[in-house]
Structure formats: structure tokens, C-alpha cells
Amino acid sequence: MITISAIKADIGGYVGHSAMHPDILALGQEELEKARQRGLLVDCHATYCGDDLFLIMTHERGENDEEVHRLAWDTFIKGTELAKKLKLYGAGQDLLADAFSGNIRGAGPGSAEMEIDERPSEPIIVFMADKTSAGSFNLPFYKMFADPFNTAGLVIAESLYEGFTFEIQDVREHLQISLNTPEEAYYALILMGAPSRYSVKRVYARATKEIAAVSSTDKLSLIAGRYVGKDDPVAMARCQGNFPAVGEVLEPFTTAYLVEGWMRGSHHGPWMPVALKDATPSRFDGPPRIVALGFQLADGKLVGPRDMFDDPGFDNARAEANHVADYLRKHGPFEPHRLPLEEMEYTTMPIIAKKLASRWQPLT
Numbered sequence: 001m002i003t004i005s006a007i008k009a010d011i012g013g014y015v016g017h018s019a020m021h022p023d024i025l026a027l028g029q030e031e032l033e034k035a036r037q038r039g040l041l042v043d044c045h046a047t048y049c050g051d052d053l054f055l056i057m058t059h060e061r062g063e064n065d066e067e068v069h070r071l072a073w074d075t076f077i078k079g080t081e082l083a084k085k086l087k088l089y090g091a092g093q094d095l096l097a098d099a100f101s102g103n104i105r106g107a108g109p110g111s112a113e114m115e116i117d118e119r120p121s122e123p124i125i126v127f128m129a130d131k132t133s134a135g136s137f138n139l140p141f142y143k144m145f146a147d148p149f150n151t152a153g154l155v156i157a158e159s160l161y162e163g164f165t166f167e168i169q170d171v172r173e174h175l176q177i178s179l180n181t182p183e184e185a186y187y188a189l190i191l192m193g194a195p196s197r198y199s200v201k202r203v204y205a206r207a208t209k210e211i212a213a214v215s216s217t218d219k220l221s222l223i224a225g226r227y228v229g230k231d232d233p234v235a236m237a238r239c240q241g242n243f244p245a246v247g248e249v250l251e252p253f254t255t256a257y258l259v260e261g262w263m264r265g266s267h268h269g270p271w272m273p274v275a276l277k278d279a280t281p282s283r284f285d286g287p288p289r290i291v292a293l294g295f296q297l298a299d300g301k302l303v304g305p306r307d308m309f310d311d312p313g314f315d316n317a318r319a320e321a322n323h324v325a326d327y328l329r330k331h332g333p334f335e336p337h338r339l340p341l342e343e344m345e346y347t348t349m350p351i352i353a354k355k356l357a358s359r360w361q362p363l364t
């Protein structure tokens with residue numbers, strides 16, 4: 001069995017929240033490489049989306065392994081020290097815990113892990129987001145694994161037509177439920193359609209019970225109880241054979257769906273699929289970005305990556321995202337561009353409410 005762990009954090013932005021400094025990325029890769037050489041990891045790849053550092057690691061130690069999580073935490077700590085030296089913006093912003101306590105979950109960074117029995121050929125796509133929230137993968141996961149208009153295999157491939165099971169978390173109540181599609185699709189959608197409350201954690205193939213996909217559902221605001229930045233989640237999906245094809249896994253991103261995040265984590269914006277070189281959200285601190293890196297696993301080795309959205313096939317989605325961004329920006333501080341009051345990460349409401357309290361009059 002081999003485990004793929006993707007653990008990520010924003011430990012400082014360059015410039016502002018728009019990108020990652022190359023020295024931080026180099027430090028990330030060096031730390032992982034040292035762990036590979038001492039045998040903790042089988043393989044590793046440090047990468048980025050916007051101002052977030054993503055550590056993609058393969059190993060034989062299973063999910064939630066203390067040493068692998070400690071490696072990620074220590075790497076983020078070292079990266080933070082460097083970010084402080086360079087006076088990068090928001091150095092260490094996602095490291096909410098005072099110290100590592102055995103597991104990265106609940107400490108600030110986001111994580112998505114899956115232990116798999118590597119197939120004779122194992123194509124995997126790792127999705128990395130910036131300027132958006134945990135839960136944003138609900139819609140694309142639904143399309144990949146339950147929408148026959150997206151995934152032809154659900155209708156015409158014997159290996160897929162039994163459908164998939166969605167493990168959905170209620171991130172506020174800390175509960176989870178498993179729902180089977182296609183027959184429980186409507187139950188799944190009432191929950192998944194509210195991504196700020198319900199996040200898809202895992203998807204399984206019903207025919208074989210194999211894990212198909214996983215996403216990080218860690219919500220910074222719920223951990224800290226206050227605004228500390230956006231979750232900028234990570235996800236991964238296995239492709240081909242008993243799973244949707246690579247092209248079916250990428251197809252949901254041909255539409256720039258709206259997600260929560262963007263400026264000050266308080267706006268709806270279009271989720272733009274981009275090549276790594278364009279994963280640098282700057283316009284109004286966005287629009288939110290999504291990068292897809294493809295790997296072939298070979299005995300745990302990460303053969304790749306291929307930069308999957310570096311393809312003219314996604315040009316229309318990018319143009320659509322820009323068009324939608326122009327349109328939404330014209331709304332300025334009005335909903336639905338601005339998030340509803342209870343969802344905003346930044347607000348002056350309590351201060352203004354206090355100032356205006358004595359001036360409210362009964363309706364005349």
C-alpha cells in the first residue's frame with residue numbers, strides 16, 4: 001500500500017497575497033528531499049498555488065502518520081522563519097497551533113491523504129486552490145463522479161455505472177454521512193449545494209469500494225474562531241479504469257463556477273483554471289485560482305507533474321472567468337458579489353452597529 005499525502009499552508013506571500021517567493025519553494029523541496037533520503041518518504045514534490053506552499057508526499061506509513069505530519073509542520077515552521085527574514089506578507093499566517101501535537105489536522109494547514117493499492121498504472125490529479133474555501137470541490141466532485149453530462153463513463157462504461165459514494169462532512173457539527181449516487185443524488189445535493197457547511201471529504205467507487213478522491217476540509221475560520229485567511233484547499237482524484245478518465249476529472253473546470261473567497265475572503269468570484277505560471281492571483285487579490293498537476297505513480301514515485309490546465313482547451317473557461325469577474329466587480333460592496341453578512345471573513349459591522357445604535361428609530 002502507498003499513501004499520497006498533500007499538506008499545504010500559507011506561510012507568507014510575495015508580493016502581498018499574490019504568489020510564493022522562490023526561496024520558500026526551494027526550502028520546501030529541500031526539506032522534503034532530506035526526508036526522502038532518510039527513508040521517511042518514497043517521493044516528494046513541493047509546489048505552489050498563489051501564496052500557498054503545497055507538499056505532495058508519497059510514503060508507506062498510512063494516513064495521519066505522526067512523522068509525515070511532523071515533517072510538514074517543521075517545513076512550514078522553517079519556511080515561516082525564512083518568510084520573516086524576507087518580511088514576506090502574513091508570514092506564518094496559517095500556523096495556528098503553538099506547537100505540533102501529533103497531527104497536522106486542527107493546527108491550521110490543510111491536508112488530503114489517501115492510502116491506495118497502486119494499480120498497474122495509476123494516474124492521479126492533484127488540485128491546488130488559492131483564494132477560496134474548503135467545500136469548493138463539492139461542485140466539481142459532483143460533476144466528476146455523479147453527473148453523466150460531465151462523465152460519459154457513468155453511462156457507457158461497465159466499470160463506472162454502479163456509481164460512487166460521497167462521504168460528506170458537516171464541518172460545523174463535526175459529523176459525517178455517506179450517500180450513494182445515483183439513487184441518493186438529491187440527498188447529496190441538498191447538502192453539497194451548501195459548501196460552507198457541508199464538504200465532501202472522500203469519494204469511493206461503489207463497485208470496488210476503492211477510494212477515488214479526497215479533499216481537505218479544514219476550515220481556518222472554524223479552527224481559529226476568527227478571520228485568519230482562506231482555506232485554499234487541496235484535493236486529489238484517481239483517474240482511468242474504475243474511475244473517471246483524466247479528461248472527465250478535468251471537465252468540470254471548463255466552467256468558471258463561483259466560489260467563496262477572493263478579496264478579504266469575503267466575496268464570490270469565478271474559479272479560474274490556470275497553468276502554474278499563472279497561479280498568481282493579483283486582480284482584486286484574485287480571481288480565485290485552481291491548478292491541476294497530473295502524476296503517474298510508479299511504485300510510489302511521482303512521475304510528473306504534468307501541468308494539466310496548461311492547455312488551450314481551458315482558454316474559454318479563463319475568458320469566462322475574466323468576464324464574470326468584470327461583471328461581479330461592478331457590484332462593489334453589494335451582495336451577491338460580497339458574501340452574506342454571516343459568511344464574511346472581514347467585517348466592520350459590530351463597530352458600525354455600535355456607533356449607530358442610538359440613531360435607530362421605530363418605523364414611521
Ligand code: F6R
Nearest residue numbers: 017131229230262263264265285
Ligand atoms: C484573501 C486574502 C487577501 C487579504 C487582503 C487584505 O484570502 O488573503 O485578500 O484578505 O489582501 O489583507 P490584510 O488585511 O492583511 O491587509
Ligand code: MG
Nearest residue numbers: 010013017051
Ligand atoms: Mg495569504
Ligand code: MG
Nearest residue numbers: 010051052232
Ligand atoms: Mg492563499
